[in-house]
Amino acid sequence: MFTGLIEHTSTVSKINDPSTSNHDQTKFEHDVDKGGFTMTISDSESILDDCQIGDSICVNGACLTVTEFNKDSFVVGLAPETLSRTNLGKLNIGDKVNCERAMSGKTRFGGHMVQGHVDSTATIISRVPDGDSIRYSFQFPSETTLLPYVIEKGYVTLDGASLTITFVDDAKRSFGIMLIAHSQEKLTLTNKKEGDTVNVEVDCVGKYVLGSTSRIEGLIERAVEKKLKEKGLI
Missing domain, CATH: 2.40.30.20 (Elongation Factor Tu (Ef-tu); domain 3)
Known part of the structure; x- marks a missing residue:
């Protein structure tokens, strides 16, 4: 979970795409049908002081898992589902990205509830x-x-x-x-x-409220239909 308050802007420094022989392109647009790839994001020292493998970092709105890191950079994997929902496949080496670490229990909640699930x-x-x-x-x-x-x-x-x-x-x-x-x-x-x-x-609250409403309506309709059938009315 995130707050939507950007902590730091980092830099895309490497794109490692197994579908092409050129792993360090300066211009790049990934074909989502060919699977995922990994991306190294540098200039990130200020958000890596408490980093662990498996941590979540929100990159341009997408919750991504840290698979490697050092003092200044971290590596994330981009799956086809992420690429189909986001613009991350259009990033080029040298592009800046908004980054936010997952919120902690002591974080002031200054933004709103952000899941990092791009719609x-x-x-x-x-x-x-x-x-x-x-x-x-x-x-x-x-x-x-x-x-x-x-x-x-x-x-x-x-x-x-x-x-x-x-x-x-x-x-x-x-x-x-x-x-x-x-x-x-x-x-x-x-x-x-x-x-x-x-x-x-x-807003995920809106998704839950409206999504729950439609599901509740569906449950009621099915329950009414079941009772009407039991009574032989339909």
Whole structure:
């Protein structure tokens, strides 16, 4: 579990893909149909002082398991499921990533409950300065089912960062956030442009509430149908 408060921005330093002979590419886009690969993330000393093999680190919003580490870098594996849900397969060597360690029992809960389970990606469709802040608008893919979980003034996790939703347009499958000056200094989103994608995790509380509602309705319908059949009414 994470809070969505980014601790550090690290750097992708190595991509090790068994499906290609060139393991240290500077430009890279992985074919998810060919399986997973490993990635080394460096410039990470400040978040590795208490690291152990098997620990979870949220990288651009995806909860990943540390398989190796040293003083400055750690290695994670990216499975096909992760690649199909996220934009991590589009990272290149030298790219910056948002990182957050799993929350501890003594952590101040300043963001919101983030699982590190990316639901989808969304595309930046506008980026407009507003004073010392930046207003971003994003659009989900046409097949999205996530809009019921995106509400104005609710939470959304973008590339691992907990942000407040400023508007929702169901017809356009779009939503927006405002990035304050402090966050601009901390997040990789500041350097993204229109057309780039972000990893999205909607509020897990909303998923549980709405998901439970539909399941409860299904249970009730089946129970009523069973009773009606027992009474010979259907």
